[in-house]
Amino acid sequence: MLTLKAITENTEEILRKLAVKHFDGKEIIGKIIDLNVQRRTSQSALDANLATINTLSKSIGQLIKEGKKEEAEALRTQVAETKENNKYLEASMKGAEEEMQNLLVLIPNTPHESVPLGRHAEDNVTERTGGIIPALSEDALPHWDLAKKYDLIDFELGVKITGAGFPVYKGKGARLQRALINFFLDCAREQGYLEIEPPYMVNAASGYGTGQLPDKEGQMYHDAGDDYYLIPTAEVPVTNIYRDVILEEKELPIKNTAYSACFRREAGSYGKDVRGLNRLHQFNKVEIVRIDTPEHSYESLEEMVNYVQSLVDKLELPWRILRLCGGDMSFTSALTFDFEVFSAAQKRWLEVSSVSNFESYQANRLKCRYRDVNKKTQLCHTLNGSALALPRIVAALLENNQTAEGIRIPKALIPYTGFDIID
RNA sequence: GGAGAGAUGCUCGAGUGGCUGAAGAGGCACGCCUGGAAAGCGUGUAAACGACUAAAUCGUUUCGCGGGUUCGAAUCCCGCUUUCUCCGCCA
Numbered sequence: 001m002l003t004l005k006a007i008t009e010n011t012e013e014i015l016r017k018l019a020v021k022h023f024d025g026k027e028i029i030g031k032i033i034d035l036n037v038q039r040r041t042s043q044s045a046l047d048a049n050l051a052t053i054n055t056l057s058k059s060i061g062q063l064i065k066e067g068k069k070e071e072a073e074a075l076r077t078q079v080a081e082t083k084e085n086n087k088y089l090e091a092s093m094k095g096a097e098e099e100m101q102n103l104l105v106l107i108p109n110t111p112h113e114s115v116p117l118g119r120h121a122e123d124n125v126t127e128r129t130g131g132i133i134p135a136l137s138e139d140a141l142p143h144w145d146l147a148k149k150y151d152l153i154d155f156e157l158g159v160k161i162t163g164a165g166f167p168v169y170k171g172k173g174a175r176l177q178r179a180l181i182n183f184f185l186d187c188a189r190e191q192g193y194l195e196i197e198p199p200y201m202v203n204a205a206s207g208y209g210t211g212q213l214p215d216k217e218g219q220m221y222h223d224a225g226d227d228y229y230l231i232p233t234a235e236v237p238v239t240n241i242y243r244d245v246i247l248e249e250k251e252l253p254i255k256n257t258a259y260s261a262c263f264r265r266e267a268g269s270y271g272k273d274v275r276g277l278n279r280l281h282q283f284n285k286v287e288i289v290r291i292d293t294p295e296h297s298y299e300s301l302e303e304m305v306n307y308v309q310s311l312v313d314k315l316e317l318p319w320r321i322l323r324l325c326g327g328d329m330s331f332t333s334a335l336t337f338d339f340e341v342f343s344a345a346q347k348r349w350l351e352v353s354s355v356s357n358f359e360s361y362q363a364n365r366l367k368c369r370y371r372d373v374n375k376k377t378q379l380c381h382t383l384n385g386s387a388l389a390l391p392r393i394v395a396a397l398l399e400n401n402q403t404a405e406g407i408r409i410p411k412a413l414i415p416y417t418g419f420d421i422i423d
Numbered sequence: 424g425g426a427g428a429g430a431u432g433c434u435c436g437a438g439u440g441g442c443u444g445a446a447g448a449g450g451c452a453c454g455c456c457u458g459g460a461a462a463g464c465g466u467g468u469a470a471a472c473g474a475c476u477a478a479a480u481c482g483u484u485u486c487g488c489g490g491g492u493u494c495g496a497a498u499c500c501c502g503c504u505u506u507c508u509c510c511g512c513c514a
Contacts, residue, residue, distance in 0.1 A: 009476095043473050047483040054483090057495040061441045064494095076494045083494095246470085367471095375452095377470080 001104045001364050003379070008033055017110035020117060020326035028103050035100040042093035049082050049089065056082075105214065109361040111326050112298075112335035118325030124338070125325070130309070131318035133342050134400050140345045143395040144276035146402060147173065150422050155276070165266075165281030172422050176397075177284055179416035180390050181259050184286035184311065188257035188387060191307055193288055196258040198237035201228040206240040209366045211332045221263050234260035234287040235384045239362065242291055246377055247370040253292040253300055257387070260285065277391035278350065284390040290383040291368065294360065297381035298335075301357045304385050305337050308353050311388055314412040317396050318342040320349065334359040341392065345399035350392040355385030398422075 007014055007029055018025045056075050063072040116125045147153035152173025158166040169177050189195055207213035207229050212220055221230040231237055238258050247254070262285050277283075288307070292300045305321065312319040324336040339353035360379035363369070369377045401408040406423030414420045 040473065043483080047473060050484085051482055053494080058441070060494045065441090072494080079494050369470095 001361060002107055002110065003360065003364050004032075004036060004100075004104070007104075007107075008036060014110055018108065020111045020115055021108050021329060022119065022327050023108055025107055028106060032100055032103050035096045035103070039093055039096035039100065042089050042096065046086060046089040046093055049086050053079055053082055105365075108331045109334050109358060111329060111333075112357070112359075114323070115329065115335060116323060116325045119327035120325075121328050123325040124322040124328055127321040127323050127337065129318075129320040130313060131316065131342075133318045134344050136344050136399075136402070140399065140402060142276065142345045143343070143398040146398045146407065147276070150407065152176070152398075152422065153277070163281070165279070167277070167280065167282075172417070172419060175417055175419075176394060176422075177390060179413055179418075180388075180393065181284055181286060183413055183416045184387055185257060185259055187311060187314075188286065188288055188307075191255075193255040193257035196234075196238055196241070196256050198231075198234055198241075198258050198260060200231050200237075200260055200263075202231055202236055202240065203228060206236055206243070209240045209243045210236045210362060211365065212236060215331070219265050221265055230263035231260060232264050233262050233285060233386075234258040235289060238287065238289045239366065239382060239384065242368040242380070242382075243366045245368055247291065247368075247380065249293065249370050249372050252370060252380070253290050253296060256289045258287050258289070260287070262389075277395045280391055286387055288385050288387045291363075291380045292383065293370065293372075294378070294381050297357055297359065297383060300381075300383055301335065301337075301355065304355050304383060304387075308339055308355055308385055308387050312339060312341060312352070314410070315393065315397065316410045316412075317393070317400065318344075330354075330356065332356075332358050332361050334361065339386075339388075341396040343392070343396045343399050345402070346395070350395060352392045352396075353386040353388050355383075357381065357383045 002014065011029060011033070015025050015029065056079050060072045060075050060079075063069075063075070116123065118124070141149065144153075144155070147155075150172070151170055154168045154170060155164075157168040158164075161168065185195055201223070204213060204227060207217075207220070212229070212232065220232055223229070237260075238256050241256070242254070261282055263282050265281065266279060288304060290297075290300050290304065309319070309321065319339060319341050322338045322340065324333075324338055329336050333356040336354055336356040338351055339355070340349035340351050342348075343350050359381050362382045363379040366382070368380045368382065370380050372378055397410070398407055401410070406421040409417050409420050409422070
């Protein structure tokens with residue numbers, strides 16, 4: 001969430017920036033500012049009362065020691081009176097605080113200056129493109145047919161075991177998953193990312209930390225028995241490593257990578273767009289996470305984008321990078337680049353990665369701070385990106401590389417798969 | 424799952440109702456000493472919120488978390504979380 005300081009000190013600027021995300025914050029920010037005043041006045045009064053009580057209490061102890069019982073008794077009543085008033089002040093302070101907090105989480109992050117104006121996906125700006133879109137024959141098959149033909153992925157079997165959106169990978173299909181995961185992790189490690197294997201379930205505090213809760217509750221699977229959530233991405237457990245942590249500036253930037261299975265309910269999405277591997281309830285993904293100083297975070301973002309580009313290049317897939325417009329960006333992001341690869345049989349672009357700088361928005365909720373050279377604690381900037389999500393990569397690989405002899409495996413991947421063709 | 428014992432600052436560790444935001448030790452930082460280092464000496468070493476902004480200063484809160492008792496709680500009581508030991512179960 002945004003910091004109170006920013007909201008109260010740069011109100012106009014914040015409002016202007018929020019408008020780029022088509023968010024009208026005037027009313028809500030007005031309320032927050034009012035509540036903040038209420039909170040502060042209540043606290044000042046309460047603090048003064050508590051200070052009085054503390055002093056009186058010390059005197060009482062002293063008087064009792066000296067045997068002055070009546071005087072002590074008098075002070076005791078005085079304390080009791082002061083405390084009556086405290087109940088009200090405390091309620092006012094806590095009430096304002098809580099209400100303010102509830103409003104604060106409703107405000108999205110402010111977009112970076114470079115975010116293009118626009119409402120929809122069509123308004124996103126293509127940064128650059130690469131790779132070659134293959135010319136497939138007329139009878140080229142979409143990946144769900146290829147998966148069946150070579151017995152790589154069984155969607156119906158997943159339905160039997162669990163439900164729609166939980167595919168079963170088999171044979172070379174399963175090995176391809178394992179190969180891609182290892183390939184992505186190795187590449188990340190070579191770039192200096194520390195490999196993490198996180199829990200796949202998180203508690204509510206972690207969900208709040210990265211912003212899945214309270215608003216996106218319905219998108220996560222929830223175990224009511226223990227009140228745990230299945231992670232929608234490794235970003236959640238990995239970023240929460242740094243919740244309530246004060247780092248030293250020399251530790252930054254922190255670079256972590258993690259593979260995890262990801263679970264998403266995505267209720268109510270059916271039809272052609274979600275066919276096959278296009279959208280799943282469970283899928284594999286390797287994530288990269290960075291924690292950085294505000295001064296360096298955009299440099300980090302660029303580095304991450306270049307890194308993800310190197311991955312799709314190695315996989316020999318046609319790609320494009322989009323700079324998301326204000327209307328298409330996520331709630332928490334300040335600047336996002338989406339990677340799409342072209343799936344040549346479906347003849348459509350598929351999103352395979354989203355690389356974002358959240359600036360201090362997540363860090364403020366997480367209380368992830370660092371001590372700068374002047375020993376002042378400041379909020380870190382957090383960034384993350386998929387590197388990469390597997391299903392749509394697999395869709396594009398299968399479709400784009402289909403030949404009469406079988407499906408060709410890109411060179412960089414062969415050491416990981418142990419085979420160079422699926423036939 | 425059952426029984427017992429713990430949880431104190433960066434770390435270890437003292438502390439059973441007021442003089443304890445917290446002894447002592449270690450670590451770390453800075454300074455002195457040194458040709459340089461070690462040793463030694465000295466100083467410092469939490470966060471959040473508030474008091475007009477920053478610095479300084481002051482106030483409040485925080486000894487796992489949440490409640491309670493009391494004029495006053497690290498210290499007493501209750502609930503929860505978590506760690507260790509033993510038993511049970513188990514990949």
